[in-house]
Amino acid sequence: MTTEQFNRRYLYLRRLIDARLVSGLKNSEPRDLMQGSRYVLAAPGKRVRPILMILSCEAVGGRVKDAIDAAVAIEMLHNFTLVHDDVMDNAPSRRGRATVHTKWNLNNAILVGDVILGLAYRTFLKSKTNNIRRATEIFTESFIEVCEGQAFDLEYEHRPNISPREYSRMISKKTGKLIASATELGAILGNATPKQTEALRSFGRHVGRAFQIQDDLLDVVANEKDLGKKIGGDIVEGKTTFLLVHALRRSRGAEKARLRKLTTRRATPVAFRHQRQLVKEVTSIYERSGAIEAARTQIRQETVAGVSALDALAPSNSRAMLEWVSAMLVRRTY
Amino acid sequence: MTTEQFNRRYLYLRRLIDARLVSGLKNSEPRDLMQGSRYVLAAPGKRVRPILMILSCEAVGGRVKDAIDAAVAIEMLHNFTLVHDDVMDNAPSRRGRATVHTKWNLNNAILVGDVILGLAYRTFLKSKTNNIRRATEIFTESFIEVCEGQAFDLEYEHRPNISPREYSRMISKKTGKLIASATELGAILGNATPKQTEALRSFGRHVGRAFQIQDDLLDVVANEKDLGKKIGGDIVEGKTTFLLVHALRRSRGAEKARLRKLTTRRATPVAFRHQRQLVKEVTSIYERSGAIEAARTQIRQETVAGVSALDALAPSNSRAMLEWVSAMLVRRTY
Structure with missing residues (x-):
């Protein structure tokens, strides 16, 4: 398949998912709950997880209809985490749109998250599979791990020295697990053999890690317009990222002390006029310490490892497209 | 069976459920999440829903082991709603214990609620049934309805004139549905016939309504020590209850205007020194308008209707105990 064909197919699947995400929201009441849920589920998105699930299903001989309900459900599950995480992070906006607690209020954000999770299970249970x-167990375990990952993330905000191992555990729960579950579920819904299922789970795990490190990297190297938010947001908010954890480990002496001082969680937010300077200084330590290079290297390695896992599957357009999607994810600029 | 035997069996089942509620919490990390979840799931409770589920299962010939996982799961689902509702209601304590957002913080309360829901599904999926x-669909629909009921409840806080019909819809979603699902699921897990399942669902629906009206009633007629919280809390907080809705409908002229004025949601909370007077005045309008008598009548009618639904089942100790539990629930003082 050509790049253009991959792009067309991606767009086709994305539209299919977009339509299904909102098709279950027929009630107009309770008003705030329904409007809030629609607002979240109608927001544009890359739909990475559901598309990986459908392609995984096809790569073992399944069809789109075997995975579509679970695919929409996993995107809903992802959206549930976004709504609640935005509350916990006190984020005013996401990708240029006001968050639910900003546009409505805290109570509606909690409830909208909850009900989207309910809709996720409702949709998941429509899957036609023996x-x-x-x-549903795999779906549930990934939901539990996402909560655990978020809890570690909150915990780390108050600890100055997170080891790369701790960071890796946190992020594999918070982000990696859902992507690995997407590919694993695609395999199961496509009636894969255990070997195929393992290959797709492994692919998902590696791609999930690459995806997350790429996310951390984009926060400092992206273009603001592409990203849809301010560069260095993670730095300003004092978030634990791959770059911070590795820069702290790789730097020494005064530079290490300076980095720790700059990135320690603050009691009061950084004044707007100081943000640009802060981001600039931290980014240059990230560069000098080799953290940025380490991120690029690991993204490359994870992608290669993910793609080799796919060797266990017979060649097919869908397998080729899984490779293409994984390459696209690490080349993305937002 | 004698009352003493019923009491003993209730206690036995309650302990069984209590033990299972916390047995899955083996991890010590993430710390706040695990401690918060344990704090919630180890809190004492009547365990009404799981016990009704187990008895329903037995009443159609099933055994405790057929329903125990789903029973524990429905109690977890109930606890998830309590944690998030307490955040939304800004409640400092529940039954004499600090709420999660008070003891920890908002973020941990959101996450603890979320993860308890995850644990609920994990536990539910252990059920041995074909x-x-x-x-799981029934479980999920009751979860969605609980969210909808809570959303209506929040919406009604800002509307002065809720009709009895609107109140009834809200409360049947917020409270009734979970109890009806408990008895219905007990039937299904006990391999009931459709007729038996319908009988137990109907029993649960009626008992659920009686239970909720009793809850509203206890807020004004209970003894503070038994109740574990201040009498008239619903009045002080301006909550929509059976009593308020019916008193507004039944009163006229100056009294109606006065009641509306006293119970309109306030921008600032009622000063502590005025609370007792407010509760006294509203309670006396509840009495004069006949709302309290209407509550007692409806509780009686719902209980009778629930118990007659059980006639469709063959007599058994468990059927007798379902009757006993429903009678106990409306005689309770807390």
Whole structure:
């Protein structure tokens, strides 16, 4: 398949998912709950997880219809985490749109998150498979791990020295697990053999890690317009990222002390006029310490490892497209 | 069976459920999340929903082990709603213990609620039944309805004139549905016939309504020590209750205007020194308008209707105990 064909197919699947995300929202009441849910589920998105699930299903011989309900459900689950995480991070906006707690209020954000999770299970349970128990278990375990990952993330905000190992555990729960579950579920819904399922889970795990490190990297190297938010947001908010954890480990002496001082969670937010200077200084330490290079290297390695896992599957357009998507994800600029 | 035997069996089941509620919490990390979840799930409770589920299962010939996982799961689901509702209601304590957002913080309360829901699904999916898809669907629909009921409740806080019909819809979603699902799921897990399932669902629906009206009633007629919280809390907080809705409908002229004035949601909370007077005055309007008598009548009618639904089942100790539990619930003082 050509790049243009991949792009067309991606767009086709994305539209299919977009339509299904909102098709279950027929009630107009309770008003704030329904409007808030629609607002979240109608927001544009890359739909990475559902598309990886559908392609994984196809790569083992399944069809779109075997995975579509679970695919929409995993995107809903992802959106549930975004709504609640935005509350916890006190984020006023996401990708240029006001967050639910900003546009409505805290209570509606909690409830909208909750009900989207309910809709996720409702949609998931429509999946036509003889393995519904096992599939729902995998779905549930990824939901629990996402909560655990977020809890570690909150905990780390108050600790100055997170090891790369701790960071890796946190991020694999918070982000990696859902992507690995997407590909694993795609395999199961496509009636894969255990070997195929393992290959796709492994692919998902590696791609998930690459995806997250790329996210951390984009926060400092992206173009603001592409990213849809301010560069260095993670730095200003004092978030634990791959770059921070590795820069702290790689730097020494005065530079290390300076970095720790600059990135320690603050009691009061950084004044707007100081943000640009802060981001500039931290970014240059990231560069000098080799953290940025380390991120690029690891993204490359994870992608290669993910793609080699796919060797266990017979060649097919969908397998080729899984490779293409993984390459696209690490080349993305937003 | 004698009352003493019923009491003993209730206690036995309650302890069984209590033990299972916390047995899955083996991890010590993430710390706040795990401690918060344990704090919630180890809190004492009546365990009404899981016990009704187990008895319903037995009443159609099933055994405790057929329903125990789903029973524990529905209690977890109930606890998830309590944690998030307490955040939304800004409640400092529940039954004499600090709420999660008070003891920890908002973020941990959101996450603890979320993860308890995840644990609920994990536990539910252990149920040994050939009907796992249908059972999980019922579980999910009750979860969605609880969210909708809570959303209506929040919406009504800002509307002065809620009709009895609107109140009834809200409360049947917020409280009734979960109890009706408990008895319905008990039937399904016990391999009931459709007729038996319908009988137990109907029983649960009626008992659920009686239970909620009793809750509203206890807020004004209970003893503070039994209740574990201040009498008239619903009045002080301006909550929409059976009593308020019916008193507004039944009163006229100056009294109606006065009641509306006293119960309109306030921008600032009622000063502590005025609370007792407010509760006294509103309670006396509740009495004069006949709302309290109407509550007692409806509780009686719902209980009778619930118990007659059980006639469709063959007599058994468990059927007798379902009757006993429903009677106990409306005689309770807390």
